[in-house]
Amino acid sequence: MSQETTHIVSYKTQIFVLLALLVLTAISVAITRIEMGPFNTAAALLIASIKASIVLAWFMHLKFESRFFTVMVAAVFILFLLVILVTFFDYSYR
Amino acid sequence: MSDSNNAHNVSYLDYKGQYKGLSAWIFSTDHKRIGLLYLYTMLAFFSVGAILGLLMKTELIAPGATIMGPKAYNALFTLHGIIMIFIIVVPGLPAVFGNFFLPIMIGAKDVAFPRLNLLSWWLYVIGILIVLTSQFLGDGPPDTGWTFYAPYSFQTPANVLPAVFGAFVMGFSSILTGINFVVTIHRMRAPGMTWFKMPLFPWTLYGTAWIQILATPVIGITLLLIVAERLLGIGIFDPALGGDPILYQHLFWIYSHPAVYIMILPGMGVISEIIPVFSKKTIFGYKAIVLSTMAIAFVGYFVWGHHMFTSGMSGRALYTFSFLTFLVAIPSAIKVFNWVSTMHKGSLDMQTPFYWAVSFIFVFMIGGLTGLVLGSLATNVHVHDTHFVVAHFHYIVFGGTGYAFMAALHYWFPKMFGRMYDLGWANLGWGIFFIGFNALYLPMFFLGMQGMPRRYYDYLPDFHGGNIISSLGAWVMISGIIIIFANLIRSARHGKKTTQKNPWGGKTLEWQVETPPTLENFEEIPTIEKGPYHFGE
Numbered sequence: 067m068s069q070e071t072t073h074i075v076s077y078k079t080q081i082f083v084l085l086a087l088l089v090l091t092a093i094s095v096a097i098t099r100i101e102m103g104p105f106n107t108a109a110a111l112l113i114a115s116i117k118a119s120i121v122l123a124w125f126m127h128l129k130f131e132s133r134f135f136t137v138m139v140a141a142v143f144i145l146f147l148l149v150i151l152v153t154f155f156d157y158s159y160r
Numbered sequence: 161m162s163d164s165n166n167a168h169n170v171s172y173l174d175y176k177g178q179y180k181g182l183s184a185w186i187f188s189t190d191h192k193r194i195g196l197l198y199l200y201t202m203l204a205f206f207s208v209g210a211i212l213g214l215l216m217k218t219e220l221i222a223p224g225a226t227i228m229g230p231k232a233y234n235a236l237f238t239l240h241g242i243i244m245i246f247i248i249v250v251p252g253l254p255a256v257f258g259n260f261f262l263p264i265m266i267g268a269k270d271v272a273f274p275r276l277n278l279l280s281w282w283l284y285v286i287g288i289l290i291v292l293t294s295q296f297l298g299d300g301p302p303d304t305g306w307t308f309y310a311p312y313s314f315q316t317p318a319n320v321l322p323a324v325f326g327a328f329v330m331g332f333s334s335i336l337t338g339i340n341f342v343v344t345i346h347r348m349r350a351p352g353m354t355w356f357k358m359p360l361f362p363w364t365l366y367g368t369a370w371i372q373i374l375a376t377p378v379i380g381i382t383l384l385l386i387v388a389e390r391l392l393g394i395g396i397f398d399p400a401l402g403g404d405p406i407l408y409q410h411l412f413w414i415y416s417h418p419a420v421y422i423m424i425l426p427g428m429g430v431i432s433e434i435i436p437v438f439s440k441k442t443i444f445g446y447k448a449i450v451l452s453t454m455a456i457a458f459v460g461y462f463v464w465g466h467h468m469f470t471s472g473m474s475g476r477a478l479y480t481f482s483f484l485t486f487l488v489a490i491p492s493a494i495k496v497f498n499w500v501s502t503m504h505k506g507s508l509d510m511q512t513p514f515y516w517a518v519s520f521i522f523v524f525m526i527g528g529l530t531g532l533v534l535g536s537l538a539t540n541v542h543v544h545d546t547h548f549v550v551a552h553f554h555y556i557v558f559g560g561t562g563y564a565f566m567a568a569l570h571y572w573f574p575k576m577f578g579r580m581y582d583l584g585w586a587n588l589g590w591g592i593f594f595i596g597f598n599a600l601y602l603p604m605f606f607l608g609m610q611g612m613p614r615r616y617y618d619y620l621p622d623f624h625g626g627n628i629i630s631s632l633g634a635w636v637m638i639s640g641i642i643i644i645f646a647n648l649i650r651s652a653r654h655g656k657k658t659t660q661k662n663p664w665g666g667k668t669l670e671w672q673v674e675t676p677p678t679l680e681n682f683e684e685i686p687t688i689e690k691g692p693y694h695f696g697e
């Protein structure tokens with residue numbers, strides 16, 4: 067059994083993370099005003115992924131856990147990305 | 161707690177915890193009791209689903225309205241599909257035999273989160289109850305088919321929402337079971353049981369659990385979007401509101417195709433357990449089976465579009481999905497070769513579980529190969545939405561998962577109940593079932609190729625012959641099912657008692673613990689040195 071470690075994130079970091087999330091939210095709204103065709107979807111997904119990664123890393127402590135979990139989460143992200151890619155084989159060529 | 165109730169020497173069936181009677185079951189966190197809770201719930205609903213199927217086949221014995229009209233028929237196939245898919249085969253083997261045997265087979269005392277496990281069962285039951293309300297409340301039972309395709313599912317006045325929401329709740333049950341199994345397998349294997357010393361049934365449960373975790377949320381969100389669209393009129397799928405109905409099909413099949421692997425992978429695992437035991441031979445190509453399991457679980461995510469070849473996807477999407485579909489058939493075929501090679505020159509012990517396992521291979525191959533006919537773009541256009549598809553998936557879901565379930569039940573029954581069933585009746589039941597099964601579904605391939613569509617209560621007179629055989633087959637098959645379950649239910653209560661640990665000569669850990677297992681399975685957690693199937697040493 068591995069040792070349970072508790073890691074306490076300082077308020078300062080928490081607030082930085084919160085600000086980063088708010089800024090990214092603002093960007094994802096602002097970016098819809100630019101006409102980019104299918105890349106609008108890509109941009110929205112990209113920003114959402116960055117936000118999710120931030121939440122995972124700090125709020126959900128992935129950054130302080132064993133590397134193994136990071137690898138697992140990354141694998142899930144890649145799977146998700148591939149599913150979206152395949153979906154767009156349909157939408158981009160209709 | 162008295163000494164005679166010591167967790168180490170009392171069978172899980174006799175153990176007296178803090179609750180009595182029914183509560184001792186429905187509040188038990190023992191993985192074995194939870195497995196049986198699922199088993200009994202499924203048996204109850206399987207009987208309902210089977211009766212609905214029988215009624216449909218009786219309707220189809222002659223053209224025109226025989227015993228019901230179109231409305232009733234549509235409601236029947238919808239409920240039949242929802243019960244059989246969401247209540248029976250999706251939870252199916254993992255919920256019953258995974259719960260009961262996964263911890264034992266990897267040398268653990270329980271799953272990682274026993275309470276979460278109980279919560280899964282409760283969510284499952286609550287989901288079922290919600291689905292059932294759709295039959296009695298509002299404007300009549302849903303008539304959309306189990307696929308709830310848009311835009312019809314938004315336009316029908318029938319009571320679609322409870323069915324959809326019930327399926328959503330059951331999805332959570334499935335996700336929780338998946339999480340539980342993944343953690344159990346990662347963290348609770350007995351010392352010495354490396355990944356490649358783990359038996360194959362736990363391996364398939366592992367692949368399945370990942371699909372449960374990663375694919376089920378997609379259907380959950382999709383079903384919620386239906387709710388949002390129906391209640392709030394937000395245009396997501398309904399073209400009248402500016403939505404895209406094909407998006408619904410994408411989302412639905414992004415879950416539902418991987419879900420067919422949730423159904424079949426554990427079945428393949430059971431067959432991989434049974435074949436070596438009754439061939440008295442080490443499994444052929446253990447690693448090939450493990451890798452093909454994981455390959456199926458992975459590639460299975462990318463083939464969903466083969467359900468939508470005629471829906472108007474782009475050409476590029478069509479051939480991509482067709483190609484990937486052919487790819488996923490390869491690991492399935494690898495497994496068949498492994499099973500056959502295991503039997504080759506084995507010393508075969510012809511017993512009931514083995515009959516089920518061998519007949520599994522037979523019907524699974526028919527189902528799999530007709531899948532390739534459906535996976536080819538040109539032939540799909542011809543047989544899509546005909547009885548050919550109905551035959552394909554019954555061969556592979558009922559023939560695959562269903563036969564594997566029966567095989568597992570007859571294989572593990574003495575261990576689970578500490579009693580033996582009557583072998584003569586069991587074999588007779590199997591024989592009648594097998595004949596009825598093929599008479600029921602084989603003609604559907606021909607009917608489909610002749611052009612008989614699915615999901616209609618009526619048909620042209622040209623299709624009468626095949627339908628007569630098929631409907632009679634249904635009655636034969638049901639007789640087999642009645643014999644099988646009458647035998648098992650009677651034996652579970654009054655069958656010959658047995659405490660023999662290893663009636664079939666198996667090598668995996670469940671055959672080394674007491675029959676029936678004690679509350680904590682193992683007095684001492686074993687240390688594993690050999691692989692799981694070391695026969696003939």
Ligand code: HEM
Pocket residue numbers: 307420421423424466467485486488489492527528529530531532534535536540543544545549552553556557560561
């Ligand atoms: C050898 C691998 C397989 C191939 C190539 C394959 C291919 C296909 C294709 C192309 C369809 C769509 C037919 C159509 O609607 O036009 C289909 C339908 C279906 N398949 Fe398979 N399949 C395979 C294995 C399986 C397995 C293992 C299961 C379940 C355990 C399964 C369950 C189903 C179901 C339930 C449907 C019908 C869904 C519906 O429309 O109601 N298939 N299959």
Ligand SMILES: [Cu+2]
Pocket residue numbers: 416417420463464466467
């Ligand atoms: Cu499919």
